[in-house]
Every structure is written in structure tokens, then in C-alpha cells.
Amino acid sequence: MNEVKRPVNSHKAYHAHVYFDEATVDFASELCREAGQRFGLQVGRVHEKLVGPHPMWSCQIIFGSKDFEQLISWLDEHRNGLTVLVHALSGNDLDDHTHYAYWLGDSQTLDVSQFTA
Template sequence: MDTPVNSHADYHAHFYFDESSLVHAKALRKNISEELGFYVGNFNTKPVGPHPQWSFQASFTADDFEVFVPWCIEHRQGISVLLHAVTGDDLRDHTEYVQWLGAPITLDLSRF
């Protein structure tokens, strides 16, 4: 796995899970919010937007990158995590400005 590179001001991390990893995903989401203090979005148990699997999102900045990304690597336990820039160009953010922790998931880019 390539080491993610901090090259943007703002980011989202999307954590993908299924029934077998649901309990771990709930714990990750809670820890990201309560222990790390990052904003987390809804806990989606259906595809939402370009995300074809169950997921939740965390928002973080370039200043948080060096703490948050290693934390994700250590705690994801097999859950795939999409890291992408938030630049205002959703298509580029979800295609050119992506980095993966774990197995990449094919996104549904038709909405862009």
C-alpha cells in the first residue's frame, strides 16, 4: 500500500462496511467522533451518492492528516477507506484526488 500524501486543505474519509463489519464500523464512527473529535456523517446502511456500499464519512483537514490517517490505518481492521480531497469539484475529488486504505471500491460516478 502506498503511503497517503497530504496535498489538499480539506478531506473526507469514507469507510465502507457490510453486515459482517457493521459492529466494527459503528465503533470506528463513535471513536472518530468522541475520541478524535472529528465530524462524522450519517451511518448509511444503503448506497448513498457515488458510494455503492454501506458507508459513513468523516471530515478532516490537512492539519489533521498526520494524526488521522495513521489512526485509520491502525484501526480500520480490513474496512476499505476512501480518502479524497474536498475542493468543490466532486468529479475530480472522487477520481483524481483519491487515495485508498485497503481494497479500492468502484464508485458510481454517473451522478457527476
Template sequence: MDSPKRPINAHKAYHAHVYFDANTLDTAKHLYEKTQNTFSLKLGRIHERPVGPHTMWSYQVLFFDTDFDGFIPWLDEHRETLDVLVHASTGDDLADHTLYAYWLGNAVELDLRGF
């Protein structure tokens, strides 16, 4: 199996979706707080259920190309065992979650039927 694509700074805007489950909830909450205290980025709610195309519990972080070079290496270093989808935010949801989808850790299956 191919390795998932690593994030690249090739778009204007991005979402990062941090995935977790009941066993890693505390790790995810800790990362959420560290992100909030380290960066001036917009963080979404912590969802303890699958939402939209995300088949695991998650929360999102919205950021821009100007944040990418500082945020993505930091996120990769601090995510511990959590998997993270980083995707472009172009307005084309299907392309954003497929062609422009990048991963820190392992790829998580998405439910793309809604697109």
C-alpha cells in the first residue's frame, strides 16, 4: 500500500481534522488546548461522534498558507499517535477531501457519499 500524501503548502486555505476515539480523547483535548494556546487559529468543536465525511471523532483547525510552515511541522511533532487529515479549502468539497487531501500519520477512511 502506498504511503499517504504528506501535506504541502500549495493552496490558500486549509482545514486540519484531528482524529481520535474514546481511548485517545484526552490526548486530543490536550492537543486542542496546546494548539489554542500556541496559535491564533480558529478551532472547531470537539465532536465525540463522526460528523460529515469523517468516520471517526474529530475536531478541525482552520488555517491559511501563511500559517502552514509554522503550524504543520508543529502539529506533526505534537500530535503523538493521532492521525490528522490536512486538506485544501477550495470550495470543491470532493476535490478537497480526495485530490487535495494530505495526512500526518495514517490515512483514515472518509465517507464521500455526501459529496
């Protein structure tokens, strides 16, 4: 695992990827659904497979800087031990998933090889 960098609101747009496994899929699905409803945000599919650079199953929440503080605080309080990757949407996928990658919970190693090919 890498050093854990806490989320910093320094960009206009973000993704939060809630990571889960077979035992926590129902809780994670509900967490993402509730976040979307509570904050009026777009929530992606609940992926019960590996997608993109993510080392675990995940669900994506799309949000902007205006929702950052409230959403991150709420996710941190309600994630019940799940790991959440928060990354900027700067237009550079490699930077977004490395330099601008922040964590709630334990950091994970992302497979960023698709961004360097």
C-alpha cells in the first residue's frame, strides 16, 4: 500500500470510487445511491468486476468542487471501513490517478499502465 493522501479540494471536478468486495457490495451500493440522492450527484454502475485502473470492484460518484467538502466528510463518516479513491478530473488521466489521487481509508495500488501506453 502507498502513503495515504487525504482529499484536497484543488480542482473543479472529481470522481469518488467506492471500493468493495462480495461481502460489502450491498452496503457499498446503498452508500453510493444515498450519496447520489443526498447531494444530487450522478452515480455510476456498481461494477462487480475490475474496471479501468481499479484493483477492486467499485462504484463511481461524479462531483464538483462545490460539493467536495460536504460529500467527502459524509463519505468518510458513513463508509464503514470501505476504501474510497477520490481523484481530480484535470484532463490528464495519469496525473488524476497518481498526483491527484486521494484516499479515505487504506490506499490501494492502481494499475495506471493503460494511461502510459
